[in-house]
Amino acid sequence: xxxxxxxxxxxxxxxxxxxxxxxxxxxxxxxxxxxxxxxxxxxxxxxxxxxxxxxxxxxxxxxxxxxxxxxxxxxxxxxxxxxxxxxxxxxxxxxxxxxxxxxxxxxxxxxxxxxxxxxxxxxxxxx
Amino acid sequence: xxxxxxxxxxxxxxxxxxxxxxxxxxxxxxxxxxxxxxxxxxxxxxxxxxxxxxxxxxxxxxxxxxxxxxxxxxxxxxxxxxxxxxxxxxxxxxxxxxxxxxxxxxxxxxxxxxxxxxxxxxxxxxx
Amino acid sequence: xxxxxxxxxxxxxxxxxxxxxxxxxxxxxxxxxxxxxxxxxxxxxxxxxxxxxxxxxxxxxxxxxxxxxxxxxxxxxxxxxxxxxxxxxxxxxxxxxxxxxxxxxxxxxxxxxxxxxxxxxxxxxxx
Amino acid sequence: xxxxxxxxxxxxxxxxxxxxxxxxxxxxxxxxxxxxxxxxxxxxxxxxxxxxxxxxxxxxxxxxxxxxxxxxxxxxxxxxxxxxxxxxxxxxxxxxxxxxxxxxxxxxxxxxxxxxxxxxxxxxxxx
Amino acid sequence: xxxxxxxxxxxxxxxxxxxxxxxxxxxxxxxxxxxxxxxxxxxxxxxxxxxxxxxxxxxxxxxxxxxxxxxxxxxxxxxxxxxxxxxxxxxxxxxxxxxxxxxxxxxxxxxxxxxxxxxxxxxxxxx
Amino acid sequence: xxxxxxxxxxxxxxxxxxxxxxxxxxxxxxxxxxxxxxxxxxxxxxxxxxxxxxxxxxxxxxxxxxxxxxxxxxxxxxxxxxxxxxxxxxxxxxxxxxxxxxxxxxxxxxxxxxxxxxxxxxxxxxx
Numbered sequence: 001x002x003x004x005x006x007x008x009x010x011x012x013x014x015x016x017x018x019x020x021x022x023x024x025x026x027x028x029x030x031x032x033x034x035x036x037x038x039x040x041x042x043x044x045x046x047x048x049x050x051x052x053x054x055x056x057x058x059x060x061x062x063x064x065x066x067x068x069x070x071x072x073x074x075x076x077x078x079x080x081x082x083x084x085x086x087x088x089x090x091x092x093x094x095x096x097x098x099x100x101x102x103x104x105x106x107x108x109x110x111x112x113x114x115x116x117x118x119x120x121x122x123x124x125x126x127x
Numbered sequence: 128x129x130x131x132x133x134x135x136x137x138x139x140x141x142x143x144x145x146x147x148x149x150x151x152x153x154x155x156x157x158x159x160x161x162x163x164x165x166x167x168x169x170x171x172x173x174x175x176x177x178x179x180x181x182x183x184x185x186x187x188x189x190x191x192x193x194x195x196x197x198x199x200x201x202x203x204x205x206x207x208x209x210x211x212x213x214x215x216x217x218x219x220x221x222x223x224x225x226x227x228x229x230x231x232x233x234x235x236x237x238x239x240x241x242x243x244x245x246x247x248x249x250x251x252x253x254x
Numbered sequence: 255x256x257x258x259x260x261x262x263x264x265x266x267x268x269x270x271x272x273x274x275x276x277x278x279x280x281x282x283x284x285x286x287x288x289x290x291x292x293x294x295x296x297x298x299x300x301x302x303x304x305x306x307x308x309x310x311x312x313x314x315x316x317x318x319x320x321x322x323x324x325x326x327x328x329x330x331x332x333x334x335x336x337x338x339x340x341x342x343x344x345x346x347x348x349x350x351x352x353x354x355x356x357x358x359x360x361x362x363x364x365x366x367x368x369x370x371x372x373x374x375x376x377x378x379x380x381x
Numbered sequence: 382x383x384x385x386x387x388x389x390x391x392x393x394x395x396x397x398x399x400x401x402x403x404x405x406x407x408x409x410x411x412x413x414x415x416x417x418x419x420x421x422x423x424x425x426x427x428x429x430x431x432x433x434x435x436x437x438x439x440x441x442x443x444x445x446x447x448x449x450x451x452x453x454x455x456x457x458x459x460x461x462x463x464x465x466x467x468x469x470x471x472x473x474x475x476x477x478x479x480x481x482x483x484x485x486x487x488x489x490x491x492x493x494x495x496x497x498x499x500x501x502x503x504x505x506x507x508x
Numbered sequence: 509x510x511x512x513x514x515x516x517x518x519x520x521x522x523x524x525x526x527x528x529x530x531x532x533x534x535x536x537x538x539x540x541x542x543x544x545x546x547x548x549x550x551x552x553x554x555x556x557x558x559x560x561x562x563x564x565x566x567x568x569x570x571x572x573x574x575x576x577x578x579x580x581x582x583x584x585x586x587x588x589x590x591x592x593x594x595x596x597x598x599x600x601x602x603x604x605x606x607x608x609x610x611x612x613x614x615x616x617x618x619x620x621x622x623x624x625x626x627x628x629x630x631x632x633x634x635x
Numbered sequence: 636x637x638x639x640x641x642x643x644x645x646x647x648x649x650x651x652x653x654x655x656x657x658x659x660x661x662x663x664x665x666x667x668x669x670x671x672x673x674x675x676x677x678x679x680x681x682x683x684x685x686x687x688x689x690x691x692x693x694x695x696x697x698x699x700x701x702x703x704x705x706x707x708x709x710x711x712x713x714x715x716x717x718x719x720x721x722x723x724x725x726x727x728x729x730x731x732x733x734x735x736x737x738x739x740x741x742x743x744x745x746x747x748x749x750x751x752x753x754x755x756x757x758x759x760x761x762x
Binding site for chain 4: 224
């Protein structure tokens with residue numbers, strides 16, 4: 001069964017994060033491969049694979065959480081790409097970050113918007 | 128126009144937060160009424176009134192942000208009620224909090240779940 | 255000289271925090287008296303005793319820091335009392351908290367305002 | 382294998398957190414039983430069961446993490462008990478919290494010390 | 509009236525943040541212009557335009573809030589410039605950051621000091 | 636006695652942080668030398684010089700605290716070097732960061748691991 005969690009998690013990681021997710025896992029291989037395995041098995045095999053919310057809803061939640069905790073720009077960039085991958089529009093992504101401003105303040109919202117600006121430019125999409 | 132923001136914000140606050148929102152605003156009247164006015168005008172008149180995301184999506188984002196920043200149980204309780212008010216099911220609310228666990232850790236996720244447990248009991252709903 | 259830091263720190267703690275500060279130090283005596291000593295020697299003997307900013311300015315900074323980090327309501331209550339002790343008016347204290355709202359978001363600002371409401375009521379002062 | 386993670390995790394949870402851990406898991410049964418299962422399988426079955434650090438070292442790390450993030454007093458109380466369960470002395474626990482003061486500031490260190498004071502009193506131990 | 513908030517906010521933004529503020533607003537134009545408008549209307553038109561505290565006091569509070577939340581170095585750099593713009597001396601700015609050390613810990617205080625060092629060098633001022 | 640705290644603190648800073656610590660103190664000389672002095676006197680002269688926990692235990696705690704608060708990568712790099720200096724193995728350091736994942740979430744754990752990867756490469760050590 002654990003093997004199943006890994007395989008399901010890897011498939012989900014590829015579906016959601018794609019190449020950005022693969023790079024994170026690979027960069028862990030020579031220092032903390034088990035941490036990468038837990039990301040695959042727990043975050044993607046257990047959590048992202050759950051029913052109850054679709055992937056668009058999950059990415060809205062992930063973006064809100066990463067925007068709010070601050071200092072997680074690398075992960076935010078992976079998950080802003082993921083948000084596009086699962087079909088959220090640039091406008092919906094921006095709207096999610098703007099919605100966080102009254103809760104977490106302008107500085108963290110601005111940091112997230114500038115991360116989105118960088119991702120949108122790299123992907124050649126615009127609001 | 129500013130008057131319009133207040134009226135629109137109040138209507139939106141009542142639609143989303145209902146009595147919990149009213150109590151927060153009223154409790155500010157003798158100490159910082161302008162802070163209550165900004166909640167109405169900015170958070171609800173400006174932000175919650177925007178198109179682009181519906182109220183269910185906005186409540187998923189709000190819950191993720193409040194779960195993640197921690198120490199905001201009073202606001203979480205208001206917005207867990209709001210999540211029910213706008214039509215999210217208890218199961219969807221729980222799912223949103225569970226989804227935050229890999230990002231913000233178990234302690235903040237547990238604090239949010241126990242806030243949800245209290246709200247669901249008060250509302251007589253269950254997952 | 256270290257003795258001097260303790261004596262100067264204690265005098266400053268009494269001047270700024272008063273009884274609220276004394277209670278914190280006393281409550282540490284049977285578990286971590288050295289932590290209380292560091293509060294006296296470092297926070298008050300070293301930092302609060304520095305020239306360059308007066309005590310009103312220092313309390314505005316302390317309140318902003320405690321409002322922003324969240325989850326520090328006990329310390330906020332001590333320092334809201336301290337703010338009154340050093341001559342800030344209730345209106346100035348409220349204004350300092352309201353000023354934090356765009357930076358740290360409404361939830362933390364609201365938590366700080368409700369702490370101030372409690373302190374003002376206990377002190378019999380009003381905005 | 383997944384079953385194995387659950388069983389190993391439950392045994393480790395009982396060894397480390399004991400009754401406090403059992404109560405957390407039980408209180409999740411009617412709202413988010415899967416969140417409890419992830420605590421057992423991931424936090425205790427995967428992480429706490431790893432070699433490389435012993436349980437005393439792991440509890441020092443857990444206490445430092447919970448002290449630093451703030452607003453996690455319920456979890457801190459469970460893990461202060463756990464620290465005693467795995468053989469850390471009250472003096473070592475206090476020392477770990479005091480060590481955090483220069484990194485996370487006095488307010489969070491004080492909140493953790495007062496949580497420890499409550500736990501030590503309930504357990505009838507002293508520094 | 510809303511128009512008035514924008515005009516008043518823009519004038520205040522220019523007075524306080526100057527070119528650093530203008531650059532933030534401009535960089536938002538192609539991705540989230542409304543977020544820039546809210547910074548102008550709410551943070552500067554509503555909050556910074558309030559009586560009750562002068563601009564020097566407001567910048568002490570802003571610096572304390574940004575120092576404490578961490579991960580907001582871009583905003584800190586804008587507001588360290590703003591602190592100089594409204595007449596705080598480099599020594600007062602450093603003092604405000606040093607005052608935060610016992611509350612938020614050395615790491616965040618050091619990050620803020622090194623941001624100030626960079627701003628002071630760019631401005632050709634010294635403590 | 637205060638002089639003694641400085642001398643003892645400096646010796647401890649050199650023992651623990653070594654050159655990385657010296658660079659931090661030196662970089663403060665032209666902007667906030669007293670902040671450097673407090674790091675030496677309080678963090679190292681008072682806290683690190685205490686009995687009750689050895690330096691390996693203290694570095695596990697420091698790494699957990701810095702990993703958890705986030706946005707403190709410069710300080711984390713100094714203290715990951717310090718962890719090696721006092722005799723923790725690369726595997727123990729990685730294990731300490733992995734242990735934080737269930738408490739503070741994957742993003743902060745990943746940020747800390749990538750800081751460790753950079754430090755280990757600079758030191759020519761591997762897990």
